[in-house]
Amino acid sequence: MVKEIKKVDLGARILASESEEYQTGSWRKEIPVVKDKEEMNKHVEIALYCPEAAIVYVGGKYSHIDYKFCKGCGICANYLKKVIEMKRV
Ligand code: SF4
Numbered sequence: 001m002v003k004e005i006k007k008v009d010l011g012a013r014i015l016a017s018e019s020e021e022y023q024t025g026s027w028r029k030e031i032p033v034v035k036d037k038e039e040m041n042k043h044v045e046i047a048l049y050c051p052e053a054a055i056v057y058v059g060g061k062y063s064h065i066d067y068k069f070c071k072g073c074g075i076c077a078n079y080l081k082k083v084i085e086m087k088r089v
Contacts, residue, residue, distance in 0.1 A: 024052055028072030030086040037062050039083040049075050 034040055040062035047055045054070040056063040065076075077084040 023068045024071040025066075025068045028067075028070060028089055030072045030074065031067070031089050032065055032070060032072070032074070032077050032084050033087050034062070034065065034084055036083050039080070043080055043083070046076055046079055049079055051075065 040046070041060075044057055044060060044062075047053070047057055050070075051073060052066075052069040052071055054066045054068075055076060056066055072086070072089070074086050077086045
């Protein structure tokens with residue numbers, strides 16, 4: 001049974017670029033590789049799924065994955081299986 005949410009507490013989000021001293025990229029055992037940049041342009045919402053805000057869009061277009069912060073969790077590749085592939089480092 002799904003619980004109805006009536007109130008959402010305010011939270012905070014720290015952008016990766018604001019946290020230079022906590023670079024999580026060194027945690028990585030696998031690396032996401034984008035196979036189709038045009039397809040990434042159709043799925044801007046994927047940036048919201050990345051826990052490290054490492055998927056960068058500029059002006060609404062896919063730019064790159066910031067590997068200083070990508071920790072290789074694979075959430076993006078799981079969401080867009082045909083577009084992003086995880087490879088061993
Ligand atoms: S694997 Fe994907 S979702 Fe996970 S941190 Fe890296 S870019 Fe973000």
